[in-house]
Amino acid sequence: MTRQPSPSLRPAFLAICGAGGKITKLVQGTAASESASKMVTYDDGGNASPSSGSGVLSRLFSTHHKTIGLQYLWLALASVLVGMVLSALLRLHATWPDRAIPFLASIETTPERFAAMRLLHGSLMVFFVLTAAPQLGFGNYLLPLQIGAEEMAFPSLNRLSLWMTVGSLVGMTASFFLPLPNGINLWLASAALFSLAALFSALNFAVTTIDLRAKGMTLPRMPVTVWAWFLNAILSMLIFSVLLAGCAAVLSDRLLGSNFFSSASFLAAQPQNLVRQGSLPILWQRLFWYFAQAEVYVAMLPCFGIVTHLIATFSRKPVWKERLVVLALCAVGLVGFCVWGYHMFATGMNPYAPLVFSVLASSLGIPAAFLLASWLGTLWNGRVQLNTSMLFAIGFISLFIAGGLSGMFLARHDLARAAVSEEFVIGHFHLVMGVAATFAILAALFFWFPKLFGTRLNEGLGKLHFWMTFAGVYGIFMPLHWVGLLTQSHVLGEAQRAAIASAGASIRTFVTLATVFTVSAQTLFVINFLYSLLRRRQAEENNPWRATTLEWSVASPAPEKNFEDVPPLVYRGAYEFHGDSDLDFVPQHLALELPAGKAH
Numbered sequence: 001m002t003r004q005p006s007p008s009l010r011p012a013f014l015a016i017c018g019a020g021g022k023i024t025k026l027v028q029g030t031a032a033s034e035s036a037s038k039m040v041t042y043d044d045g046g047n048a049s050p051s052s053g054s055g056v057l058s059r060l061f062s063t064h065h066k067t068i069g070l071q072y073l074w075l076a077l078a079s080v081l082v083g084m085v086l087s088a089l090l091r092l093h094a095t096w097p098d099r100a101i102p103f104l105a106s107i108e109t110t111p112e113r114f115a116a117m118r119l120l121h122g123s124l125m126v127f128f129v130l131t132a133a134p135q136l137g138f139g140n141y142l143l144p145l146q147i148g149a150e151e152m153a154f155p156s157l158n159r160l161s162l163w164m165t166v167g168s169l170v171g172m173t174a175s176f177f178l179p180l181p182n183g184i185n186l187w188l189a190s191a192a193l194f195s196l197a198a199l200f201s202a203l204n205f206a207v208t209t210i211d212l213r214a215k216g217m218t219l220p221r222m223p224v225t226v227w228a229w230f231l232n233a234i235l236s237m238l239i240f241s242v243l244l245a246g247c248a249a250v251l252s253d254r255l256l257g258s259n260f261f262s263s264a265s266f267l268a269a270q271p272q273n274l275v276r277q278g279s280l281p282i283l284w285q286r287l288f289w290y291f292a293q294a295e296v297y298v299a300m301l302p303c304f305g306i307v308t309h310l311i312a313t314f315s316r317k318p319v320w321k322e323r324l325v326v327l328a329l330c331a332v333g334l335v336g337f338c339v340w341g342y343h344m345f346a347t348g349m350n351p352y353a354p355l356v357f358s359v360l361a362s363s364l365g366i367p368a369a370f371l372l373a374s375w376l377g378t379l380w381n382g383r384v385q386l387n388t389s390m391l392f393a394i395g396f397i398s399l400f401i402a403g404g405l406s407g408m409f410l411a412r413h414d415l416a417r418a419a420v421s422e423e424f425v426i427g428h429f430h431l432v433m434g435v436a437a438t439f440a441i442l443a444a445l446f447f448w449f450p451k452l453f454g455t456r457l458n459e460g461l462g463k464l465h466f467w468m469t470f471a472g473v474y475g476i477f478m479p480l481h482w483v484g485l486l487t488q489s490h491v492l493g494e495a496q497r498a499a500i501a502s503a504g505a506s507i508r509t510f511v512t513l514a515t516v517f518t519v520s521a522q523t524l525f526v527i528n529f530l531y532s533l534l535r536r537r538q539a540e541e542n543n544p545w546r547a548t549t550l551e552w553s554v555a556s557p558a559p560e561k562n563f564e565d566v567p568p569l570v571y572r573g574a575y576e577f578h579g580d581s582d583l584d585f586v587p588q589h590l591a592l593e594l595p596a597g598k599a600h
Helices: 032-037 056-060 065-095 111-147 155-175 180-211 224-256 263-268 283-315 322-336 353-363 365-379 388-410 413-419 422-453 459-486 494-534
Strands: 013-016 023-028 590-592
Touching: 065 111, 065 155, 065 422, 065 494, 111 155, 111 180, 111 224, 111 283, 111 422, 155 180, 180 224, 224 283, 224 322, 283 322, 283 365, 283 388, 283 422, 322 365, 353 365, 353 388, 365 388, 388 422, 388 459, 422 459, 422 494, 459 494
Parallel strands: none
Antiparallel strands: 013 023, 023 590
């Protein structure tokens, strides 16, 4: 059904669409008389213009969603660069443990310090890159624009969440340089602070999506990215509350003398047949894995939405089976929340529990298969544009498949316990979450860079960076799977074990060199990023990718007021592509004006 514009609408404008000069009339649906009813706003004192002052402090402590989104992205960029350098140092030390690293010679070389460096690397990448960039960075900047809102529901809470996240980053980084007991306490406090900030942000995202959508932006018309951010917010509220409680309980035991995780109290409360000599309390493990396993999907859900959005845009086709994609995203969040016992097979659980968690973990392949089928179906017979953003999106699909295949083996608890070691798990985890999610973040950055900064990243440097990174990450994490299998060679003879150990050492050396190569390749991205910003020139057009969603209906870079206080009227879904001409798309905010008598 086509909506007819009322006489009070702004004047229509014409766009030449299709070959042969065919003219299609498009109408901007923005009735001023309805503007007051299109959007609900929450004035908590933070809705004032963020640029009432133009100083540095006014920008740092702005409540404007675009400023906060950019600050999250800058924080994530700094964290990923430090995290990658740490990963290279960890690989160098693992390959040549007796060699001193010159500029780290003053750091104590003990197993505890090595473990602390691994913890810092993981904390930076999981909390401040994989959680912050796709959800808090791009989500804060783009969610109001994509649903036709002027601001997030709670701007001041948004600012508070940002600075709590910054405080958490400072605390986790400082904990590495403190003595071990004090460092653990500071890390736990910082993790609790991040969890509280994530809860506030998740609440903000959920309320914004539910209440602040423009008129006509029904649930089926929301872009897949909005669905992903919304579902991720719900999942975040469930799991970060558990991590917050767990960190608070551990800190209470360490600082206040409470007994939340007392070994004696735990063992005394267990049935005799479930208590083994040497058992330790598993309550903390339950709380931690309740969060940690679902955190994988907190990092991946926004990436699924971003990749789906980019595949459709650069294939010039609607998302194949879009509603099934949304249902698959829901299933990933739901099932991913229920597999927390997947890592606890050896902790005295009910003997039938491993089977249940193994089945649940394997069942995640069903929604994942739906997502993969949708991506491939969208690409099929599409007019694919292989720019850098699309290359990173396709790279994400490749890494997701490779990591998912190894996950099928790990879902079998008997095989995982008997046949693989830590390296296999590291290879799987990084392929399916760490590197794949980073590819999705880079794809999003290349795509939305004109909207963020008003210019494009260099395509030549971007493609070179992609191919070097793509080759490098496969050179790192696929061999780690082999090393993980080689280490379980105790069933072989002495001579075979010696040959395998020699092969394993060679593979580890290759992995280390590939790590150094991949980390070095990121200098291309840094050069591209800084060069594009410093030699910034206005993009030739506001919508360089010919995309359909609402953020491209405003100027690039996005203006301070998203829609000039007149929210758009949404007429259709987010992926209306057709025809073979350059103007093969119909934006969400434009209504086709049909001849009299044909509208119904």
